[in-house]
Amino acid sequence: xxxxxxxxxxxxxxxxxxxxxxxxxxxxxxxxxxxxxxxxxxxxxxxxxxxxxxxxxxxxxxxxxxxxxxxxxxxxxxxxxxxxxxxxxxxxxxxxxxxxxxxxxxxxxxxxxxxxxxxxxxxxxxxxxxxxxxxxxxxxxxxxxxxxxxxxxxxxxxxxxxxxxxxxxxxxxxxxxxxxxxxxxxxxxxxxxxxxxxxxxxxxxxxxxxxxxxxxxxxxxxxxxxxxxxxxxxxxxxxxxxxxxxxxxxxxxxxxxxxxxxxxxxxxxxxxxxxxxxxxxxxxxxxxxxxxxxxxxxxxxxxxxxxxxxxxxxxxxxxxxxxxxxxxxxxxxxxxxxxxxxxxxxxxx
Amino acid sequence: xxxxxxxxxxxxxxxxxxxxxxxxxxxxxxxxxxxxxxxxxxxxxxxxxxxxxxxxxxxxxxxxxxxxxxxxxxxxxxxxxxxxxxxxxxxxxxxxxxxxxxxxxxxxxxxxxxxxxxxxxxxxxxxxxxxxxxxxxxxxxxxxxxxxxxxxxxxxxxxxxxxxxxxxxxxxxxxxxxxxxxxxxxxxxxxxxxxxxxxxxxxxxxxxxxxxxxxxxxxxxxxxxxxxxxxxxxxxxxxxxxxxxxxxxxxxxxxxxxxxxxxxxxxxxxxxxxxxxxxxxxxxxxxxxxxxxxxxxxxxxxxxxxxxxxxxxxxxxxxxxxxxxxxxxxxxxxxxxxxxx
Numbered sequence: 001x002x003x004x005x006x007x008x009x010x011x012x013x014x015x016x017x018x019x020x021x022x023x024x025x026x027x028x029x030x031x032x033x034x035x036x037x038x039x040x041x042x043x044x045x046x047x048x049x050x051x052x053x054x055x056x057x058x059x060x061x062x063x064x065x066x067x068x069x070x071x072x073x074x075x076x077x078x079x080x081x082x083x084x085x086x087x088x089x090x091x092x093x094x095x096x097x098x099x100x101x102x103x104x105x106x107x108x109x110x111x112x113x114x115x116x117x118x119x120x121x122x123x124x125x126x127x128x129x130x131x132x133x134x135x136x137x138x139x140x141x142x143x144x145x146x147x148x149x150x151x152x153x154x155x156x157x158x159x160x161x162x163x164x165x166x167x168x169x170x171x172x173x174x175x176x177x178x179x180x181x182x183x184x185x186x187x188x189x190x191x192x193x194x195x196x197x198x199x200x201x202x203x204x205x206x207x208x209x210x211x212x213x214x215x216x217x218x219x220x221x222x223x224x225x226x227x228x229x230x231x232x233x234x235x236x237x238x239x240x241x242x243x244x245x246x247x248x249x250x251x252x253x254x255x256x257x258x259x260x261x262x263x264x265x266x267x268x269x270x271x272x273x274x275x276x277x278x279x280x281x282x283x284x285x286x287x288x289x290x291x292x293x294x295x296x297x298x299x300x301x302x303x304x305x306x307x308x309x310x311x312x313x314x315x316x317x318x319x320x321x322x323x324x325x326x327x328x329x330x331x332x333x334x335x336x337x338x339x340x341x342x343x344x345x346x347x348x349x
Numbered sequence: 350x351x352x353x354x355x356x357x358x359x360x361x362x363x364x365x366x367x368x369x370x371x372x373x374x375x376x377x378x379x380x381x382x383x384x385x386x387x388x389x390x391x392x393x394x395x396x397x398x399x400x401x402x403x404x405x406x407x408x409x410x411x412x413x414x415x416x417x418x419x420x421x422x423x424x425x426x427x428x429x430x431x432x433x434x435x436x437x438x439x440x441x442x443x444x445x446x447x448x449x450x451x452x453x454x455x456x457x458x459x460x461x462x463x464x465x466x467x468x469x470x471x472x473x474x475x476x477x478x479x480x481x482x483x484x485x486x487x488x489x490x491x492x493x494x495x496x497x498x499x500x501x502x503x504x505x506x507x508x509x510x511x512x513x514x515x516x517x518x519x520x521x522x523x524x525x526x527x528x529x530x531x532x533x534x535x536x537x538x539x540x541x542x543x544x545x546x547x548x549x550x551x552x553x554x555x556x557x558x559x560x561x562x563x564x565x566x567x568x569x570x571x572x573x574x575x576x577x578x579x580x581x582x583x584x585x586x587x588x589x590x591x592x593x594x595x596x597x598x599x600x601x602x603x604x605x606x607x608x609x610x611x612x613x614x615x616x617x618x619x620x621x622x623x624x625x626x627x628x629x630x631x632x633x634x635x636x637x638x639x640x641x642x643x644x645x646x647x648x649x650x651x652x653x654x655x656x657x658x659x660x661x662x663x664x665x666x667x668x669x670x671x672x673x674x675x676x677x678x679x680x681x682x683x684x685x686x687x688x689x690x
Contacts, residue, residue: 132616
């Protein structure tokens with residue numbers, strides 16, 4: 001939670017180089033996992049399983065995109081899975097009330113944005129710690145989802161919509177929802193890495209105060225990031241409901257773990273200021289394909305959570321350990337080679 | 350995440366004490382109001398059985414909340430307590446099923462030891478891995494739960510498989526007070542005294558107020574961090590044994606989602622999430638308030654599904670109120686000419 005002195009130190013050492021390393025490493029690991037899974041797990045490398053894999057990673061991938069931006073600014077949003085659940089519950093409630101699906105879907109997206117705005121209000125206007133706020137709304141939104149729909153389920157959504165979500169592009173085995181993922185990933189990638197908004201996000205994450213002096217309004221930026229996070233979680237709730245053709249209050253429970261794990265696995269620093277979207281996409285694919293391969297190997301869902309949990313811890317632990325090893329090696333080299341200290345890149349402490 | 354907080358406030362003992370006393374008084378008032386309203390609408394709420402149920406429920410939640418408070422005071426968080434409770438309950442349940450002669454005291458110690466190990470792992474990862482507590486304990490929440498599922502599979506330990514001596518312990522009373530409540534009180538009083546009067550306790554507050562300053566003051570922050578997580582884990586393990594004794598039925602899902610209630614109890618009880626302030630008394634009162642709300646909803650025949658939403662709302666209300674109070678205290682201190690920050 002606190003920015004340790006060693007972390008601050010880590011920040012000042014060649015960031016772009018190491019981040020690139022991590023991105024390359026995580027993409028390489030993902031490719032290796034995909035190859036190994038295709039070679040050893042039966043039915044992994046089939047077009048049918050590809051469809052399932054994409055549908056499985058759909059909610060994680062969507063929610064991970066705004067989550068990346070939120071974490072880069074140094075905040076967090078743990079309420080996304082509950083927002084997804086509430087969006088799904090409201091969708092079921094309105095469908096039960098005989099509302100047309102064409103009005104329900106925009107309303108659910110609006111609801112998501114509104115729930116995100118509530119988070120944003122507490123974090124930026126009242127200045128409360130985002131961790132505590134979003135743990136609170138995690139409970140609140142999930143509770144409201146149960147209040148809205150109880151523990152029942154609503155099914156029978158129009159086949160046109162459910163078929164589109166589970167279907168593929170005509171004549172190919174590419175799932176339709178992949179279009180949504182690719183388009184949104186491209187949009188978020190461009191925003192984060194090629195616009196002033198993206199640079200402001202990194203600036204706020206590196207130093208709120210410095211960003212302020214540079215003319216960025218951190219509060220306003222974070223508020224809108226929370227709105228977008230809620231909006232995308234609302235969309236994920238709609239797609240989740242259509243995929244299973246079942247609106248339930250407990251839809252997506254616990255998804256926040258997978259999302260945070262994927263984002264951190266993708267090389268985004270939990271302390272803010274660092275990260276890149278290609279790595280996050282690789283993290284999502286890695287996580288989802290690992291889970292998919294293990295599920296095909298008859299590993300139970302609960303045991304899968306062990307894998308997600310371990311990946312989450314390792315993804316944060318590994319860079320820190322690597323850093324510690326590197327600095328201890330450097331120290332030793334420094335002792336044996338007195339000239340080391342006079343090289344220009346070592347001049348900065 | 351944002352390690353901003355209000356450093357300086359907690360060094361002003363007198364004003365802080367005043368705030369805390371007002372804070373705990375606030376919970377007591379809310380509690381009294383809730384009990385009064387519920388009892389008027391349905392006198393059954395104040396029956397012996399109903400009060401007993403509330404106290405037993407509070408006992409388990411309060412033990413967890415006391416451990417959580419110790420961790421939160423050091424500006425950390427432990428989200429793994431629900432899973433640790435489950436692992437401990439299942440371990441002790443299995444042991445008692447296979448060795449019915451096991452004394453209850455030993456069962457309590459084994460549960461605490463299982464939890465203590467989990468807590469120490471959390472502490473070591475936070476300290477030496479340099480990983481934020483949120484991430485570590487979010488990870489171990491799932492890892493520990495997964496281990497329990499791996500081990501338990503679909504099996505469930507039923508009350509008729511447990512020795513009657515152990516089940517009696519869950520229901521028996523000493524001079525009218527259930528053993529579980531006595532244990533919770535014991536844990537509460539000991540922790541409160543250590544935190545208030547002993548050097549270790551004050552060091553935990555110092556770490557929460559400012560980790561850097563604590564390190565400069567010569568406090569071994571690493572050992573204290575691991576210790577705090579160890580205590581939280583051990584108490585979660587102890588709570589697991591209490592859970593097993595009270596309910597008698599244990600499966601791999603025992604205690605799922607408890608972490609939300611525990612965090613809520615602590616935050617509602619006035620332990621600031623930025624660390625460095627609050628007391629275990631407040632945390633225990635928070636646990637009592639949350640449990641009473643649960644019972645009141647049932648008695649008032651309000652949809653049980655509101656419970657979780659209310660928990661969430663209370664968390665937001667509590668941190669919002671604390672921020673307002675902290676801002677006011679800071680303003681008062683500034684007016685007196687002392688330098689905050």
